[in-house]
Amino acid sequence: MTATHSDSPTWLAEYRALAQHTLNEKSLPDSSDRPWKYTDITTLDIFSLKPLKPEDRAIRIASCPEDLAVRGLIDSAHDPELEQKIQPNLGHLIPADEDYLLAANSAQWTDGFFINPEQGVRYTKPLSIEIDLSKRSATVFPRILIVAEANSELDLIINSTSIEEEALVIGALELQVKNNARLAITFTNNWGFNTKEFTTLRAELADNASLNISTICIGGAIVKHRYDIHLNGTGADSRVKGIAVGDKTQHFDFMTVQEHNAPKSSSDVEIKTALAGESRAVYYGITRVTEEAKGSQANQENRNMLLAPKAKADSDPVLEILTNDVSRCGHGATVGPVDAEGMFYLMSRGLDKRAALRTLVGGFISPIVDYLKDAELADTVRATVNDKLQNASLD
Amino acid sequence: MTTVDPTIRNTVGEYKWGFHDKEKPLFMAEKGLTEGLVREMSAMKEEPDWMLDVRLEALETFYRLENPKWAGSPDVLDAIDFDNIHYYVKATDTDSSNWEDVPEYIKDTFDKLGIPEAERQFLAGAGAQYDSEVVYHNIREDLEAQGVQFLGMDQGLREHEDLVREHFSTIIPSGDNKYAALNTAVWSGGSFIYVPPGVHVEVPLQAYFRINTENMGQFERTLIIADEGSYIHYVEGCTAPTYSSSSLHSAVVEIIVKKNARVRYTTIQNWSNNVYNLVTKRAYAYENAVMEWVDGNIGSKLTMKYPSVYLMEPGAHGEILSLAFAGDQQHQDAGGKVVHVAPDTTSAIVSKSVSRGSGRSSYRGLLKVYEGSTNSSSTVRCDALLLDELSRSDTYPTMEVDEERVNIGHEASVSRLGEDQLFYLMSRGIDEESAAKMVVNGFVEPIVKELPMEYAIELNRLIELQMEGSVG
Numbered sequence: 001m002t003a004t005h006s007d008s009p010t011w012l013a014e015y016r017a018l019a020q021h022t023l024n025e026k027s028l029p030d031s032s033d034r035p036w037k038y039t040d041i042t043t044l045d046i047f048s049l050k051p052l053k054p055e056d057r058a059i060r061i062a063s064c065p066e067d068l069a070v071r072g073l074i075d076s077a078h079d080p081e082l083e084q085k086i087q088p089n090l091g092h093l094i095p096a097d098e099d100y101l102l103a104a105n106s107a108q109w110t111d112g113f114f115i116n117p118e119q120g121v122r123y124t125k126p127l128s129i130e131i132d133l134s135k136r137s138a139t140v141f142p143r144i145l146i147v148a149e150a151n152s153e154l155d156l157i158i159n160s161t162s163i164e165e166e167a168l169v170i171g172a173l174e175l176q177v178k179n180n181a182r183l184a185i186t187f188t189n190n191w192g193f194n195t196k197e198f199t200t201l202r203a204e205l206a207d208n209a210s211l212n213i214s215t216i217c218i219g220g221a222i223v224k225h226r227y228d229i230h231l232n233g234t235g236a237d238s239r240v241k242g243i244a245v246g247d248k249t250q251h252f253d254f255m256t257v258q259e260h261n262a263p264k265s266s267s268d269v270e271i272k273t274a275l276a277g278e279s280r281a282v283y284y285g286i287t288r289v290t291e292e293a294k295g296s297q298a299n300q301e302n303r304n305m306l307l308a309p310k311a312k313a314d315s316d317p318v319l320e321i322l323t324n325d326v327s328r329c330g331h332g333a334t335v336g337p338v339d340a341e342g343m344f345y346l347m348s349r350g351l352d353k354r355a356a357l358r359t360l361v362g363g364f365i366s367p368i369v370d371y372l373k374d375a376e377l378a379d380t381v382r383a384t385v386n387d388k389l390q391n392a393s394l395d
Numbered sequence: 396m397t398t399v400d401p402t403i404r405n406t407v408g409e410y411k412w413g414f415h416d417k418e419k420p421l422f423m424a425e426k427g428l429t430e431g432l433v434r435e436m437s438a439m440k441e442e443p444d445w446m447l448d449v450r451l452e453a454l455e456t457f458y459r460l461e462n463p464k465w466a467g468s469p470d471v472l473d474a475i476d477f478d479n480i481h482y483y484v485k486a487t488d489t490d491s492s493n494w495e496d497v498p499e500y501i502k503d504t505f506d507k508l509g510i511p512e513a514e515r516q517f518l519a520g521a522g523a524q525y526d527s528e529v530v531y532h533n534i535r536e537d538l539e540a541q542g543v544q545f546l547g548m549d550q551g552l553r554e555h556e557d558l559v560r561e562h563f564s565t566i567i568p569s570g571d572n573k574y575a576a577l578n579t580a581v582w583s584g585g586s587f588i589y590v591p592p593g594v595h596v597e598v599p600l601q602a603y604f605r606i607n608t609e610n611m612g613q614f615e616r617t618l619i620i621a622d623e624g625s626y627i628h629y630v631e632g633c634t635a636p637t638y639s640s641s642s643l644h645s646a647v648v649e650i651i652v653k654k655n656a657r658v659r660y661t662t663i664q665n666w667s668n669n670v671y672n673l674v675t676k677r678a679y680a681y682e683n684a685v686m687e688w689v690d691g692n693i694g695s696k697l698t699m700k701y702p703s704v705y706l707m708e709p710g711a712h713g714e715i716l717s718l719a720f721a722g723d724q725q726h727q728d729a730g731g732k733v734v735h736v737a738p739d740t741t742s743a744i745v746s747k748s749v750s751r752g753s754g755r756s757s758y759r760g761l762l763k764v765y766e767g768s769t770n771s772s773s774t775v776r777c778d779a780l781l782l783d784e785l786s787r788s789d790t791y792p793t794m795e796v797d798e799e800r801v802n803i804g805h806e807a808s809v810s811r812l813g814e815d816q817l818f819y820l821m822s823r824g825i826d827e828e829s830a831a832k833m834v835v836n837g838f839v840e841p842i843v844k845e846l847p848m849e850y851a852i853e854l855n856r857l858i859e860l861q862m863e864g865s866v867g
Contacts, residue, residue: 034465038795291784306799310766315805319790324750324781324811335764335796335803 011087012077018096019106026100038282038314039224039253044196046104049168052111052138059111059142062130062159065123073112073145086114090145093174093202093228101198105141105172112143117152117181126155126374131169133162133195142171142199148181148209155184155373162192162219171199177209179233184212186372188381191219193248200226207233207262214372216381217244217252218388224253231258231265231293241368242271245361245385246279246311247392253282256300260293269300272368274361275311276392282313288320289329300331305338305364307357308394358389410667410694411860412508413637415607418500420526424483426610430454433580436483440549440583443556446563453569453579460573467728467757467789471697475671480612480643482581484526490547492533501525504605508634520545522602524615527583538596543627544589545600548616551587558589562618566649566677566705574673578614578647585615585646590625590656599628599661599847604644606635606670612643619649621656621684628659630850634694637667641696644670650678650686652711657685660702663850665694665857668725672698683710689845692719692727693857701759703732706740706771713742718842718854721754721786722861730791732761735768735801746777747839750786751861757789762805766797777807780838782831832862 008016028044029036052058064070073090076082096106117123131142148154160169169191177183191197197220203211217223229238244252258267273281283302304313317331338360346356362382369385372378422439424432433454437447462472487498494502505523520534522545529547538545544555552559569579586602606613621627635642644666652658658678666672672695678686688702704713715731733742748756758777779788790807812834820830836843836855843851 032464294784304796306796306801309799311799312797313794314796315794316792317790317805317807318792319788319807319809321779321781321788321809323784324786325784326781326809326811329809331790331805331807333792333794333805335794336801337799 008074009077009083012074012090015091015096016107019103022097022103023100023107026103028100035226035255035284039222039251041222046139046168046170049137049139049166051108052133052140056135058133058138058140059129059131062128063125064127065125067121068117068123068127068154070113070115070127073114073143076114082114082116085116085147086145089147089174089176093204094172094200101170102172102200105143105170109141109143111140112145115144115146115156117148117154119149120151122153123155126157128157128159131158131160133167133169135163137163137165137167139168139170142169144173146173146183147176148178148183150179150181153182155186157186157188157374157377160187160189160191160197162195164192165194167192167195169195169197169199171197173199173201175201175203175211177203177205177211179207179209182210184373185214186374186377187215187225188377189217189219189223190384191223193219193221195220196222198224200228202228204230204232205236205238208235209233210237211239213240214368215242217242218384220250222251222253224255226255228257229259229267231260231267232262234262234264236262236265238267240269241371243365243368244273244281245388246273246275246281247277247388248279249277250279252280256285258287258298260287260289260296260298262293264295265293266297267299270368271301272303272365273313274305274307274364275313276307276389276394278308278310280312283315283317283333285316286318286320287329287331289322289326291323294323294325295327297327298329302333303364304335305361306335307338307392354390357394358386361385361389410637412634412665413667415636415638416500416504418486420484420486420608421488422483422485423481423608426481427478428480428482428581432482436581436583442552445560446552449564449569450580453576456570457573457576457580460570460576462573466699467726467755475641475643480610481608482612482614483583484608484611485528486525486607487528487530490529490550491531494531494533497530501530504607505603508603508605518601519596519598520600522547522586524584524602524604526607526611526613529584534600541594542591543594543596544587546587548585548587548618549583551618555587555589558620559587559618562620562649562651566651566679567647567675571675574645575647575675578616578645578675581612582614582616582647585617586619586629587617588619588627588629590621590627592622593624595626596628599630601630601632604631604633606642606644609638610640610642612645615646617646617648619658620651621653621658623653624655626657628661630661630847632663632665634665635667635670638669641669641671644672644674646674648674648676652678652680652684652686654682654684659687659689661689661846661850663691663693663854664698667694668696670695672700674700676700676702677705678703679705679707680711680713682708685712685714687714688731689716689842690718690729690731691842691854692729693854693861695725697726697728699728701730701732703734704742705734706737706742708737709739711737711740715744716842716845717744717746717758718839719748719756720858720861721748721750721756723752723754725754727756728759729757730759733763733773734761735764735771735773738767738769738771740768740771742773744775745841747842748788749780749782749835749838750788751782753785755787755789757791758807759791760793762792762794762803764796764798764801764803768798769800771798772802773804775805778838779807779809780835781809781811828862832859835862
C-alpha cells in the first residue's frame with residue numbers, strides 16, 4: 001500500500017503541513033548562517049528537477065537481516081503498534097519549522113524507512129539500503145527514522161549512486177539509540193558528477209549507547225553532511241569517521257556537533273580529505289561539554305591533504321567546555337601538501353609520481369578505511385580511491 | 396579619595412587600582428554621540444578639515460553597522476548604552492614632556508600606578524593618558540636625537556600631518572567593524588610613534604592608559620610606523636576605577652612594519668571589572684619584517700580583542716602570544732589572526748587561557764592563507780586550563796587555506812587543574828592554594844617569559860591576585 005499525505009495519521013499530516021508552510025515562508029540559508037559560511041547554495045532551486053515517485057523505488061533495501069522488519073515510514077505510521085513508537089520520535093529532533101532544507105525533506109519525502117532494531121537483538125548481518133538515482137535526473141528526499149531499542153546492535157550501510165546528469169538529494173535521519181544499544185552507520189557516496197546532496201543526521205544517545213558513523217565521500221558536485229549528536233546518557237559514546245577524495249570542482253562540507261549532556265560521555269571525530277583539481281573541503285565541528293557532562297572526553301581531528309595548487313580547505317573545529325571536570329578534550333587541524341620526503345622515498349624506489357601519490361594518500365586515509373567493518377566494502381573503497389587518484393588533476 | 400563600591404569589591408576581590416579622583420575635569424562632553432559632539436571635539440583639537448571628514452564619515456558607518464552576531468552570547472553587546480557614555484573628557488590642557496607640569500591629582504594617580512618610577516627604572520620613554528587626553532609624553536634625549544618620534548596622537552597629527560594622513564585608517568578602515576568606526580569617529584589620545592630607518596630602540600617605550608570618569612568611553616588611537624630595518628618594543632598597560640556602572644574602552648591600533656623592521660607590542664590589560672574592552676589591533680608586515688603581539692588580558696568585564704598580522708611581502712613573520720585569565724564574571728574573548736598574503740611567510744600563535752569561578756575564556760582565531768602564498772607555514776597552539784566546575788573555555792579557530800604548498804597546523808587542549816600535580820606539590824608540604832598558583836604560573840610561563848622582567852613580575856602578581864581564594 002502506498003500512503004499519501006491525505007490518509008496519514010492526523011499528527012503526521014499536521015507535521016508535514018507545517019513543514020510545507022515553513023518551506024513556503026523561509027528561504028535558503030546564506031553565508032551569514034555560520035553552517036553555510038563556506039558552502040553557497042543560495043542559487044539552488046530544489047524544485048527545478050522532478051521529484052522521484054515511490055514506484056521508481058529509488059530508495060530500496062538491498063539486503064536485510066532476516067529477523068529485522070523494515071517498512072516504509074508512512075506505512076509504519078498506519079500500524080497502531082508502530083505508530084506508538086514513531087509518533088514521539090518523528091520530528092522530535094527535526095522540527096518542521098526550523099530550516100528550509102529540513103522542512104523540504106519533512107514536507108516532500110515519499111521514500112522513507114522506519115527501522116526498529118528489537119530489544120536485546122544483535123543483528124549479525126548488516127542492513128543495506130541503496131539510494132539509486134541512476135535512471136533519471138530527479139530530486140529525492142530520503143527520510144529515515146531509527147529507534148534502536150535497548151541492548152540492540154545493528155549495522156546500517158547506505159550506498160548512493162546517481163547518473164552523470166543533475167540530481168538532488170535532500171536527506172534527513174532521526175536516530176534514537178537507547179540504553180546499551182549499538183548502532184553503526186556507513187555512508188558510501190558514489191554520486192555522479194552533477195549530484196548535490198544535503199543530508200542532516202540527528203541522534204540522541206541514552207545511557208551507554210554507542211553510535212558509529214563512517215562516511216566515504218567520492219562523488220557529487222556538492223555534498224554536505226551534517227551530524228548533530230546529543231550524548232544524553234551516562235557513558236554514551238559517539239564516533240564519526242569521514243574521508244573525502246576530491247577532484248575538479250567538487251565541494252565537500254562536513255559539519256559535526258557533539259553535545260555532551262551527561263557524565264562520562266565520549267566523542268571522537270576524525271575527518272580526512274585529499275583534494276585534487278580545484279576541489280574544496282570544509283569542516284566545521286562543535287564539541288560542547290556542558291556542566292552536566294563531568295568526566296567526559298572529546299576529540300576532533302581534521303586533516304586535509306592538498307594535492308593540487310587550486311585545492312582549498314577550510315577548517316574550524318570548535319570546542320566549548322563548560323566544566324573543568326573533563327578527562328581530556330582536544331582538537332587538531334592541519335592543511336598541507338603531500339609529504340615531499342615520502343614522495344621522494346617512494347619515487348627513489350621506482351614508483352612513478354602518481355603511484356607514489358596513491359600510496360601516500362592510501363596510507364593517509366587507511367585508519368578510516370580499515371575501520372570499516374565490512375572488509376569487502378573496505379576493498380571497494382580502496383579501489384575506488386585508487387582509480388580516482390589515477391585520473392585526478394594534480395596541477 | 397579612594398572610593399570602591401563595597402558590593403563590587405566582593406565580586407572582584409581586591410582590585411588595587413579601583414580608586415578614582417574626584418577632581419572636576421576641565422571639559423566633559425554631554426553624554427551621547429552626535430554629529431555635533433564630533434564637530435565640537437574636532438574643533439577643540441583644532442584639527443585639519445580632512446580629519447573632521449574622516450570622523451564624520453566614520454560616525455555614519457558606526458550608525459549603519461550592527462554589533463557582531465558572533466559575540467560570546469547574542470545580546471552581550473546590546474547591554475552597551477551608547478547614549479549613556481561621555482565620549483570626551485578632558486582633564487587638563489597639558490600634554491607635557493615634563494612630569495612636574497602634570498596637575499597634582501593626576502600625578503598622584505600615576506604615582507600610585509608607578510608610572511614615573513617605571514620610566515626612571517628602565518624605559519626609553521613613557522606616555523600617560525588620563526580619560527580622553529594624553530597628559531604626558533617623554534622620550535630619552537638620545538633617541539629623540541636619532542629622530543624617533545613618540546608623541547600623543549593628537550600632537551602627532553599636529554606635527555606630522557603628512558605621515559598621519561598617509562597611514563591613518565589604512566590598516567583598519569573605519570568600516571572594519573562597529574567599534575573601529577566608533578573609535579575613528581571620536582578618537583582622542585593614543586600614541587604616535589615613528590622610528591627612522593635602521594634605528595634600534597633597545598629598551599621598551601611605555602604608554603599607560605587610565606580611565607577615571609564614570610560612564611566614560613576611552614577611544615585612544617595609536618599609529619606606529621617602523622621604517623626599514625628599525626626595531627621598537629612598545630608596552631601598554633591599563634587600569635580604571637571600579638564603578639558600579641560600566642565604561643567602554645574601544646581602541647584602534649595600526650602598525651606598519653616596513654622591510655626588515657621588527658615591532659613588538661606588549662599589552663598588559665588590567666581594566667577593572669566594569670569595563671567593556673573592545674579593541675581592534677592590526678599590523679602590516681612587509682618584506683622580511685617581524686611583527687609580534689604579546690597580549691595579556693587579566694581585567695575587564697568583557698574583552699573582545701584579536702591582534703592581527705597581515706603578512707604582505709615575502710619573508711614576513713608574525714607571532715601572537717595571547718594570555719587570558721578570566722576570573723569570576725569575566726569573559727576574555729581573545730585570540731589572534733594571521734593573514735598570509737605573500738610567499739615564504741611564517742606565523743605562530745600560542746594561546747594560554749585560564750578560567751576561574753564563573754569566568755569564561757575564549758580563543759577566537761583566524762588563519763587565512765591566500766592562493767599564491769607558497770611555502771608559507773603556520774602553527775597555532777591553544778591550551779586552556781579550567782580551575783573549577785563553573786568555569787568555561789571555548790576554542791574557535793578558523794582556518795582558511797587556498798594554497799597547496801603550505802604547512803598549517805592547529806592543536807588545542809583543554810584540561811583541568813591536575814589532581815596529580817596538586818597532590819605531588821602538596822605531598823611536599825605546600826598548601827593547596829600555593830600549589831594551585833604554582834601550577835597556573837607554570838602553565839602561563841611560556842608567555843610570561845617573553846615580557847620585560849618588571850612586567851613579568853607584575854603579571855605573576857596579578858595572576859596570584861586573581862587566584863586568591865580559588866581553592867576550597
